[in-house]
Amino acid sequence: MSEQKKxxxxxxxxxxxxxxxxxxxxxKDSMIEVVATAPDPYVAxxxxxxxxxxxxxxxxxxxxxDGLTFLRRLMHYFPLPVVIVSSLTQRGGSLAMEALSAGxxxxxxxxxxxxxxxxxxxxxxxxxxxxACVRVAKKDDGAVSKETKHTEGFKRLSLSKTTNKVLxxxxxxxxxxxxxxxxxxxxxxxxxxxIVQHMPExxxxxxxxxxxxECEIDVKEAEDGDTVVPGRALIAPGNYxxxxxxxxxxxxxxxxxxxxxxxxxxxxxxxxxxxxRYAGSNAVGVIMTGxxxxxxxxxxxxxxAGARTxxxxxxxxxxxxxxxxxxxxxxxxxxxxxxxxxxxxLELAQS
Amino acid sequence: MAYNVLLVDDSVTVxxxxxxxxxxxxxxxxxxxxAGNGKExxxxxxxxxxxxxxxxxxxxxxxxxxxxxxxxxxxxxxxxPVIVVTTEGSTxxxxxxxxxxxxxxxxxxxxxxxxxxxxxxxxxx
Numbered sequence: 001m002s003e004q005k006k007x008x009x010x011x012x013x014x015x016x017x018x019x020x021x022x023x024x025x026x027x028k029d030s031m032i033e034v035v036a037t038a039p040d041p042y043v044a045x046x047x048x049x050x051x052x053x054x055x056x057x058x059x060x061x062x063x064x065x066d067g068l069t070f071l072r073r074l075m076h077y078f079p080l081p082v083v084i085v086s087s088l089t090q091r092g093g094s095l096a097m098e099a100l101s102a103g104x105x106x107x108x109x110x111x112x113x114x115x116x117x118x119x120x121x122x123x124x125x126x127x128x129x130x131x132a133c134v135r136v137a138k139k140d141d142g143a144v145s146k147e148t149k150h151t152e153g154f155k156r157l158s159l160s161k162t163t164n165k166v167l168x169x170x171x172x173x174x175x176x177x178x179x180x181x182x183x184x185x186x187x188x189x190x191x192x193x194x195i196v197q198h199m200p201e202x203x204x205x206x207x208x209x210x211x212x213x214e215c216e217i218d219v220k221e222a223e224d225g226d227t228v229v230p231g232r233a234l235i236a237p238g239n240y241x242x243x244x245x246x247x248x249x250x251x252x253x254x255x256x257x258x259x260x261x262x263x264x265x266x267x268x269x270x271x272x273x274x275x276x277r278y279a280g281s282n283a284v285g286v287i288m289t290g291x292x293x294x295x296x297x298x299x300x301x302x303x304x305a306g307a308r309t310x311x312x313x314x315x316x317x318x319x320x321x322x323x324x325x326x327x328x329x330x331x332x333x334x335x336x337x338x339x340x341x342x343x344x345x346l347e348l349a350q351s
Numbered sequence: 352m353a354y355n356v357l358l359v360d361d362s363v364t365v366x367x368x369x370x371x372x373x374x375x376x377x378x379x380x381x382x383x384x385x386a387g388n389g390k391e392x393x394x395x396x397x398x399x400x401x402x403x404x405x406x407x408x409x410x411x412x413x414x415x416x417x418x419x420x421x422x423x424x425x426x427x428x429x430x431x432p433v434i435v436v437t438t439e440g441s442t443x444x445x446x447x448x449x450x451x452x453x454x455x456x457x458x459x460x461x462x463x464x465x466x467x468x469x470x471x472x473x474x475x476x
Contacts, residue, residue, distance in 0.1 A: 043352045045400060046381065069430040076427050077400045 006033040007132040010053035012044040012070075013037070013085065014062045018110075022057070025121040032128060041070035048078050055131045057083045057124065058104070060095045068098055075103040081131035083124065085110060086203075093206035100176045105131045105318065109200040123200075126263075130173040130291035133319050165191040165349040166228055166244065166251055166283045168275045170268030170298070172198040172290025174318025176207060178338055179288075180214065183233060185342040188216045191284070191349045192228035194236075194244060194253060194275070196266045198290065201238035208235045224255040236266035243274035251279065262294035268322070272298025281306030284348045286341060287326045289317040296322060299331035308348035309333045310341060353381030354474065355399065359392040359406035359418065360385075360436075365459075369405065369436070369466075376467030389413030393421060396428055403474065408437040408444075416448070423452050432473045436461060 009032055013019050019037040026032050035051045038044035040062060048056070056074070060067035071082060082104040086092040096107045106127040111117045167190070171178060175197045186193070199207060204221050211219040215233070220226070222234035222242050228251035236242035241261065243254045254274075261267035268287070272295055275283045285302040287295045289312055303309045311323035311332035316339070326332050336344045356373065360366050366385050373380055384399055386392040390413040392406065404422070408415035415435060422428040434455035435448060445456050454473040457465055 040352070042354065042402065045355075045402075046352065065430070072427055073400060073430075 007031055007128060008033050008035045008051065008054045009128060010035055010044065010047055010051060010056045011037040012041065012056060012062075012067075013059040014039055015059070018059070018085075021117060022121075022124070025117070026125065026128070029125050032125065041065040041067070044070065045074075048074070048080070053080065055081045055083060055128050057085055057128070058099075060084050060086045060099055061092065068095060068102060071099055071104060072102050075136075079103070079136045081105050081134045081136050083108060083127050083131050085124070093203045094210075096203050097176075097206045097210050101180070103136065105134050105136070105173060107200060107203055109203070126291075127173075130319055130321075133291065133321075134173065135318075164282060166275060166279045167191050167193045167286065167345055167349060168244070168271055168279075168283060168302070169193065169195045169286045169288065170272060170290075170295035170322070171196075171288035172264075172268075172292065172294065172319070172322060174289035178312070178318070180211065181338055182288075182342045183211055183217065183219060184214045186215065186217050186233075186346075188231050190217055190346065191230055192251060193217070193233035194222070194228060194242065194271060195233060196236045196242060196268045196271045196295075198264055198266070198268075198294070199238050201240075204235055204238045211235075222253050222255050225252055226255075227252045236271065239265055241266050241270045243270060244278050245274070246278045262297075263292065264294050268295030269298035272302050276301040276305040276307065279307070283307040284345050285309040285331075286311075286345055287323050287332070288312040288338070288341070289319055290322040291319045292321050293325035294322060296325035296329050296331060299326045300329045301331075303331050303333060308351070310344050310348070311335050312341060313337045353379040354402040354470075355381045355384070357384045357386065357392060357395055357399070357401045357404045359387075359389065359404065359410070359415065361387050361407065361410040365407070372461070372463045372466050375463040376470070378467060378470050389415060389418030389421070392418050396422075396431075401431055403470065404431055404433045405436055406433060408435060408439045416444075419448060419451055419453055434469055434473055436466075 011022050023034045026034050036047045038047050058067050083106045084099045084104045086096045087110050108124045111120045208219050208221040218232045221237050240255050245254050262269045285299050285307050287299050299309050311326050313335050314320040316337040384395045386395050388410040406415045432454045436457045438459045455469045
């Protein structure tokens with residue numbers, strides 16, 4: 001992406017107020033140009049054809065044709081990076097999950113009581129920039145059932161001895177789908193897993209629930225004090241940091257608020273640094289697809305503390321940002337494609 | 352805003368009449384695609400973004416019934432509204448189609464007003 005070329009954005013939202021505010025606020029960013037706005041999917045389709053935008057923001061809950069149907073068809077006929085704008089409801093979270101598996105690259109939530117327009121603008125600006133770097137492949141023909149595809153080519157791994165290890169994973173853009181490839185391959189006795197996936201509050205809960213259905217291990221959104229035990233993965237809740245701690249012989253997590261770290265909350269750096277401190281050489285760190293540099297210095301600290309570390313390789317990343325920074329800092333001991341990450345992490349946990 | 356319409360009928364004459372009808376009926380018409388049977392219709396759907404399918408039932412090679420069946424099991428196509436325009440009079444068969452998800456039914460011969468009303472009703476605008 002050249003420095004001069006602006007990211008051309010199309011806003012699709014049924015609310016005129018949202019279109020106006022979002023259009024105005026996004027236009028303030030020197031890297032973004034809002035080429036058009038659309039109140040419904042029919043207009044949006046025409047504008048996609050006309051303007052060929054680089055990124056589309058899509059309200060997932062709209063009248064007439066719902067956003068999800070539009071998204072599936074868009075991915076089929078005119079694949080391009082899509083950032084989902086969703087409400088903070090239970091239904092919104094679950095729709096957002098479906099949207100991510102239908103090919104959307106990012107999710108942001110609409111402003112609400114605890115979340116101002118200003119917060120949203122910062123977040124959506126960042127995510128549009130991340131989305132603009134994404135290579136979007138044409139979605140497969142919809143005739144194939146979507147459920148069979150996720151674990152295809154990934155066979156469930158096995159682990160001979162149970163260990164008292166901790167596996168820490170950090171990821172951002174593209175991470176939801178990457179985790180849906182890695183976690184379902186984990187055997188039921190896999191080491192305890194702690195995960196930071198950059199995602200808004202509430203969505204992490206739906207995400208954890210969806211993963212839980214697909215995995216042999218238990219997957220849950222972390223709550224303060226949850227123990228880190230084999231066969232269980234904890235996902236940091238959106239808008240909270242998650243830290244590993246030690247309580248006697250067991251590991252547990254602390255979930256807390258606090259300022260943004262490395263521009264994120266939850267921050268991968270916060271998690272990794274706590275893992276470096278409390279688990280040291282008993283940990284395995286994995287950094288996967290995502291824009292920016294969150295987690296890079298944390299992974300380095302883990303490695304310096306004796307942990308084994310893995311970064312996802314460029315080819316299999318949706319956005320090669322965080323792994324790239326981690327590799328540059330010398331934090332990554334191994335660079336592995338997505339397909340091989342689970343196996344590598346388990347192998348390192350056993351060694 | 353305009354709708355992309357796929358017209359499926361084995362008769363060239365009917366397709367021509369229907370094309371004119373759509374123009375007279377003042378439907379916001381975007382691109383208009385045509386197919387001579389269900390199989391051709393599926394080929395069009397694969398390549399083109401279609402908002403509405405208007406189909407005959409009795410056609411050679413692949414009938415409208417088979418087209419509807421194929422569409423409603425397809426992840427992308429099942430959401431596309433279908434209107435059946437046919438001489439088929441059997442109410443049980445029509446009811447069967449409606450149960451499957453066909454949104455509208457117009458009996459041949461039709462008037463532009465009937466078509467226009469049906470499209471407006473089905474597209475909900």
